[in-house]
Amino acid sequence: MTRVVRVGDAVIGGGSPVVVQSMTNTDTADVRATVDQIRRLQAAGCELVRVAVPDLAAAQAIREIKGEVMVPLVADIHYDHRLALAALEAGADKLRLNPGNIRDPKHIQEVARAAGDRGVPIRVGVNAGSVDGRFRGSQGEITPDGLVDAVLWEVDLLETAGFRDVVVAIKAHDVPLTVEANRLLCQEGNWPIHLGVTEAGTEWEGAIRSAVGIGILLAAGIGDTLRVSLAGDPVREVEAAWEILAALGLRQRGPSYVVCPTCGRTGIDVPGIAAEVKRRLSPIVQPLSIAIMGCPVNGLGEAERADFAVVGGKGFGTLYAHGKVVRPKVAEEQVVAEFAALVRQEVGEHA
Template sequence: MSSIRPWRDIMRRKSRQIMVGNVPVGGDAPITVQTMTNTPTEDAVATIDQIRRCEDAGADIIRVSCPTEEATKAFAKITKAARVPIVADIHFHYKRALEAADAGAACLRINPGNIGSSERVAEVVRAAKANGCAIRIGVNAGSLEKDLLEKYGEPCPEALIESALDHIKLLQDHDFHEYKVAVKASDVFLAVAAYHGLAEAVDCPLHLGITEAGGLIGGTVKSSIGIGSLLWAGIGDTIRVSLSAEPEQEVKVGFEILKALGLRTRGVRVVSCPSCSRQGFDVIRTVEALEARLEHIKTPMSLSVLGCVVNGPGEARETDIGITGGGNGKHMVYLSGVTDHHVQSDDMLDHIVELVEAKAAQIEAEMSDAGQAEAAE
């Protein structure tokens, strides 16, 4: 499709690839979606329960804070139970990094310059190498080093980039190269400018995020603008949408950003109208119900839900399944872009769910057959 629609092409920045557990990050690997738990890590049961919800939402990588020795003891249980790689979030205490690496962390989120002496950095690097851990350097505009704030006067792109390069050098001095970097800020303009500058200065994978973005609605908007614009420019290998909301919501928003840019597909992509007085059924309530009832579908596919025939037929031609509102409670169903049959209002919701589930099963069967045929060759 992109060959005949060049205006849709996104040329991704070339970065070297690292491994976070069994998940490749960077290079030509799919852009991964991350989130972070907010339960007390010491409560392994609650943390694992939250991880399960995030895994079900599609999270590729999940970060867990390890601020105490008790947390890293529970961390071992958590990593064993998780189905995706777990990143240990470490701030100032280097021993927590050593413990987390031994406890099964796939990656350590740590700024080498914040943990003290070169000897401590060397210890962390040795632990990371011994346990096959990657490291994420996480520069944040809200916690820049004092010398950089004195030098630049305020958080600015140059300060974030310099901080990142200083931390990178500490790892490179110890011959460690399995790292990715983030330069986050709550200010969209600051974060985007910093990422653009860093992307030109380094070849490592970049972890994108607009930190402290806000609640579900405000944070989604800010993150979509910031992360979306960077991805559109080809920058970014892994993302986290930072919301004051449940972590599984961060995962869902992250996938919606990637789906909107055509960078990844997962689950049902819904095309729906904002509704107006022409609608033949309650579009808003119908879409809300469909999104809830179709959350279990992981197969990539598209569904259009339009309240009337003004734009409905055109949108339905571009989706796997579509429905447009008609008069007298009778609505047109489209399959693969072609008018197929009518459905009454009372039966519409259940009928659409059944059609989507059947289409998902068909797609999965076709993919399985294609895989078996390729393996046979």
């Protein structure tokens, strides 16, 4: 079992539920834009938000941002350890340091002491894209062992400085490399592990790559927090993270959908109905199972198991609640409105 690290009111490790995090893509010094994005992330279920700290203005903006949001903030630091000190000064709840570009042991230990004084944890985050040459093979190749060594090098510096609140991460674009490196890493100590497949791509391929890499590790019991990296709106990262956790039965937030792939028997517009139902029910955070099926073949069985279901006939839908038919024949064009109203009414104040 990994040790527990607290980040504001979030608990990472020690068997706690896997924490969902994301990263803003606004200019951190633009407080208004960053706060707006953090609020959208939080509304989507993000439990920890990282902000880039490329300069002093960004570090100092953390103070003002923190005054306007509830979710703990992680300062993402590269190159200049003084930005880490400034971010701590501004109230960052956690730091992310990259051993690939802050290499002076004195600087790292200075940050460790300052973070330790404030009870602020540090994530040692190694990326294949920026791993130091010392940890590459003789031909410059990146290996799982080298990535692990890069983490261990910095963790050793932190622990030698008496700092214990460490989270570790190894990310690569390459899924097998990410998986293997994390498997090795978890054998080296009991630090909580932050999972991710970095530079994973745009929404479609990025979500798939992340689901495969993160999913393999979570299924093996590895990982205490995760970030899905997608090029685009970070809210989609949070949605993807929850899908991954729900698919593995680890955590669920809001409805989980069973939707048939459609075939020649399909009697209603399953994809259209599913997309619109999903949109209308997106404010619901309580875990529910919803089935939207094109015909009775597999529809009846799924409808019996789901909390709520639509099973298509030719041009109509039969609505189910808790395995029982509640509206036998709703015209197709009314299905979305009636079904969404049925679910909302049943979940009451949670909607």
